[in-house]
Amino acid sequence: MKGIIENFDLFAPKLVEKEEYYSSGHRACQGCGEALAIRLMAKALGKDTVVTNATGCMEVTATPYPTTAWKLPWIHVAFPNSASVGAGVESALKALRRKGKIADRDVKVVSIGGDGGSFDIGFQAISGAMERGHNMIYIVYDNEAYMNTGIQRSGGTPYGASTTTRPAGKASVGNTTWKKNMAEIMVAHRVPYVATACHSYPFDFMNKVKKARKVNGPAFIHCLAVCPTGWRTTSETCIKMGRLAVETGVFPLYEVENGKYSMTIEMPKKLRPMEDYLKPQGRFRHLTPDQVNIFRGMAMTEYNKVLERIKHSKTWSEMTS
Amino acid sequence: MSKRIGMEIALAAAEAVALCRPDVIAAYPITPNTHIPEHLAEIVADGHLDCEYIAVESEHSALSACTGASAAGARVFTATSSQGLLYMYEIVPVVPSMRLPVIMCLGNRAISGPINIWNDHSDYMCVRDLGWISMFASNGQETIDMCIQAFKIGEHADVMLPVLVNLDGFQLTHVVEAMMMPDQEEVDKFLPPRKPFASLHPDNIVSMGTLGLPDIYNEAKKANDEALINSKKVILEIWKEWETMFGRKYEPIMSYKANDADVLMLTMGSMGETAQVAIDELRKEGFKAGLIDLKLYRPFPAEELKKAVKGIKNLIVIDRAVMSGGAAAPVCAEVKSVLYDEPDRPVITNDIIGLGGRDVKVEDFIKIFKKAAKAKPERAYEIYGVRG
Amino acid sequence: MTEKKWPETWQDTNPGLMIFKPASSRSYLTGGWRAQKPIWDNTKCIKCGVCYLFCPEACITEDAEGFFMADLNYCKGCGICYHECWPRAIKMVED
Numbered sequence: 129m130k131g132i133i134e135n136f137d138l139f140a141p142k143l144v145e146k147e148e149y150y151s152s153g154h155r156a157c158q159g160c161g162e163a164l165a166i167r168l169m170a171k172a173l174g175k176d177t178v179v180t181n182a183t184g185c186m187e188v189t190a191t192p193y194p195t196t197a198w199k200l201p202w203i204h205v206a207f208p209n210s211a212s213v214g215a216g217v218e219s220a221l222k223a224l225r226r227k228g229k230i231a232d233r234d235v236k237v238v239s240i241g242g243d244g245g246s247f248d249i250g251f252q253a254i255s256g257a258m259e260r261g262h263n264m265i266y267i268v269y270d271n272e273a274y275m276n277t278g279i280q281r282s283g284g285t286p287y288g289a290s291t292t293t294r295p296a297g298k299a300s301v302g303n304t305t306w307k308k309n310m311a312e313i314m315v316a317h318r319v320p321y322v323a324t325a326c327h328s329y330p331f332d333f334m335n336k337v338k339k340a341r342k343v344n345g346p347a348f349i350h351c352l353a354v355c356p357t358g359w360r361t362t363s364e365t366c367i368k369m370g371r372l373a374v375e376t377g378v379f380p381l382y383e384v385e386n387g388k389y390s391m392t393i394e395m396p397k398k399l400r401p402m403e404d405y406l407k408p409q410g411r412f413r414h415l416t417p418d419q420v421n422i423f424r425g426m427a428m429t430e431y432n433k434v435l436e437r438i439k440h441s442k443t444w445s446e447m448t449s
Numbered sequence: 450m451s452k453r454i455g456m457e458i459a460l461a462a463a464e465a466v467a468l469c470r471p472d473v474i475a476a477y478p479i480t481p482n483t484h485i486p487e488h489l490a491e492i493v494a495d496g497h498l499d500c501e502y503i504a505v506e507s508e509h510s511a512l513s514a515c516t517g518a519s520a521a522g523a524r525v526f527t528a529t530s531s532q533g534l535l536y537m538y539e540i541v542p543v544v545p546s547m548r549l550p551v552i553m554c555l556g557n558r559a560i561s562g563p564i565n566i567w568n569d570h571s572d573y574m575c576v577r578d579l580g581w582i583s584m585f586a587s588n589g590q591e592t593i594d595m596c597i598q599a600f601k602i603g604e605h606a607d608v609m610l611p612v613l614v615n616l617d618g619f620q621l622t623h624v625v626e627a628m629m630m631p632d633q634e635e636v637d638k639f640l641p642p643r644k645p646f647a648s649l650h651p652d653n654i655v656s657m658g659t660l661g662l663p664d665i666y667n668e669a670k671k672a673n674d675e676a677l678i679n680s681k682k683v684i685l686e687i688w689k690e691w692e693t694m695f696g697r698k699y700e701p702i703m704s705y706k707a708n709d710a711d712v713l714m715l716t717m718g719s720m721g722e723t724a725q726v727a728i729d730e731l732r733k734e735g736f737k738a739g740l741i742d743l744k745l746y747r748p749f750p751a752e753e754l755k756k757a758v759k760g761i762k763n764l765i766v767i768d769r770a771v772m773s774g775g776a777a778a779p780v781c782a783e784v785k786s787v788l789y790d791e792p793d794r795p796v797i798t799n800d801i802i803g804l805g806g807r808d809v810k811v812e813d814f815i816k817i818f819k820k821a822a823k824a825k826p827e828r829a830y831e832i833y834g835v836r837g
Numbered sequence: 838m839t840e841k842k843w844p845e846t847w848q849d850t851n852p853g854l855m856i857f858k859p860a861s862s863r864s865y866l867t868g869g870w871r872a873q874k875p876i877w878d879n880t881k882c883i884k885c886g887v888c889y890l891f892c893p894e895a896c897i898t899e900d901a902e903g904f905f906m907a908d909l910n911y912c913k914g915c916g917i918c919y920h921e922c923w924p925r926a927i928k929m930v931e932d
Contacts (some may be wrong), residue, residue: 177651180517190862196879197661220518220523257510659856675847
């Protein structure tokens with residue numbers, strides 16, 4: 129059945145690419161969801177890849193000179209420009225290959241960044257690179273705040289989350305707006321493959337990475353990455369929190385191929401109660417039942433928008449005439 | 450065979466860059482350098498240059514894309530001015546710190562505010578300390594020559610640094626001059642394809658742009674500073690090679706009627722040629738004026754400067770930018786620093802001229818020469834010609 | 838080629854602080870961070886490999902018989918493997 133990928137194939141981990149392109153010894157926190165997600169992404173991409181990385185947790189923890197955790201060619205330049213550096217690398221590889229100056233084989237450029245370096249300061253670079261149609265993937269690892277600098281709010285911070293720049297207090301609920309819908313913004317850029325993913329659904333995520341890699345043009349993946357340190361949850365529940373985000377409808381997993389939306393995991397008819405997701409997280413601990421309702425309302429609006437699009441969207445080629 | 454052409458200098462610069470066979474160009478338009486990326490785009494569109502032209506959405510992305518492309522082993526070029534340079538400012542020091550050659554044409558334009566699109570050197574002065582090899586062209590011929598030389602210098606195995614070619618906005622970019630344009634064969638002979646030290650490719654895995662903790666940052670900075678200082682050797686070699694091939698001589702400081710001068714003026718960029726006319730006039734009156742013209746600004750040619758001012762009584766440093774609230778204007782501050790320990794150093798006066806594109810005339814230079822010959826100035830620096 | 842001594846002199850630093858040794862982070866043993874470590878009970882283990890898949894440190898490996906264990910040089914003791922193990926074959930003990 130097209131588009132339905134099992135949440136977990138019990139014995140499939142043994143079939144996953146064995147090579148570790150993101151190796152041990154990196155300095156990420158215990159139980160870091162983003163580190164896991166990047167490890168899985170690298171396995172799905174394989175060795176013919178160049179990675180450009182925005183400043184953030186993953187860049188700082190992986191490459192303190194003189195050691196690097198990466199087993200792929202990798203470059204970091206600055207905070208807002210992973211996508212534009214990626215565009216430059218993509219153009220260079222294209223030109224050099226065409227002129228016969230490098231090996232004649234496909235090397236994919238993958239630009240990664242956190243929600244900080246993608247939703248906010250890096251937004252312009254992504255918008256430009258995706259709009260120009262470069263043959264590259266952009267993957268945003270969204271842990272819902274500027275975690276590397278100490279948990280400040282970002283455009284990916286959901287309603288009610290307490291961050292250091294929008295903390296919960298006597299006069300404030302914390303963050304007052306919902307997450308920026310980057311996937312929808314990318315579909316509006318006419319990116320042929322857009323998907324949301326989470327490390328807690330590793331095969332769904334890795335298959336999406338593989339699909340994005342096959343696109344001869346831009347592709348965008350929004351991957352939710354649980355940050356136990358910033359979300360104030362236990363390190364061992366990292367994977368579970370990602371599952372709860374999906375099962376409560378807060379972060380549905382879907383893909384958009386040439387404009388046509390489809391859910392990629394089977395969602396239960398009745399979503400899990402929002403409290404299951406919010407209660408274990410210290411950053412939501414201050415929410416009153418009314419505020420939880422506001423959170424639920426915002427999350428459900430976005431979820432229902434996705435369901436609507438799944439029902440009614442057509443591929444762009446179907447809409448040409 | 451080089452051909453004598455007459456065209457707008459910006460267009461000629463673009464043609465010269467095209468002859469260098471860049472692999473990737475990423476540029477964003479900004480007056481007054483726009484004609485350079487525009488003409489390059491035309492050359493690519495007509496199939497005369499096999500190059501990936503990225504019409505980026507901002508200058509920050511322009512330099513970022515150039516950095517990525519250079520890291521992937523490509524020959525890259527960009528051009529900008531003023532506010533565009535300031536928008537890519539964050540990336541400007543990163544490029545040399547990563548030892549990546551990127552060639553940039555800077556159409557010198559005043560930085561805001563107030564917003565002003567005309568010529569002065571304030572944009573370059575914002576980036577002079579960030580680690581780029583920097584040259585100043587005084588006319589069209591120098592512009593073309595320096596653009597081509599820049600690629601060879603920056604990509605040299607002992608250099609591996611970005612190079613910035615300054616040309617005065619409007620005063621040079623939009624002016625039509627006669628120039629000798631080399632042909633493709635000559636440029637190919639002078640400039641072989643780039644052989645990168647390292648590049649992003651799975652066949653040879655490298656991590657670039659790594660984290661420099663306090664325990665290594667000082668060493669990294671020292672290594673880069675030494676690389677910039679030592680690049681002068683290579684620059685002089687390449688200039689000698691250029692002279693042999695094309696018959697045009699380049700030195701870090703070039704002079705005009707300086708040998709027997711009493712009063713020397715130091716300039717950079719196109720205003721030097723106006724100063725030369727003033728010097729000719731003054732010489733007719735018996736006033737022994739002379740000019741020294743800074744062609745290489747980074748690495749700063751301290752030795753050449755000391756030699757050039759030996760025995761001179763008065764040195765006028767002409768700046769075309771302000772160092773707000775500083776001890777002097779930018780170039781003069783460096784000159785004074787170099788000459789401080791010299792026995793019998795000249796009396797140094799500093800005039801800031803032509804900010805925001807205000808016209809710099811022959812009579813202005815004549816006035817400045819005569820004023821400097823008199824007495825030690827009251828103020829460390831003056832903005833020349835301000836009303837009020 | 839002689840190994841460079843750390844901390845490096847400025848002359849020894851790679852140009853641009855580039856790193857030419859992929860996966861060299863393995864020289865930094867993060868095992869010292871943990872407060873607890875995972876212990877596998879191979880009588881319960883069904884050899885599914887889920888623990889290996891979910892380890893952010895990539896420190897869980899398969900042995901010749903198909904059972905799993907953590908490389909204690911790198912294990913940070915996060916407990917994800919313990920939490921995700923279906924048959925509850927892993928438990929965390931104080932370390």
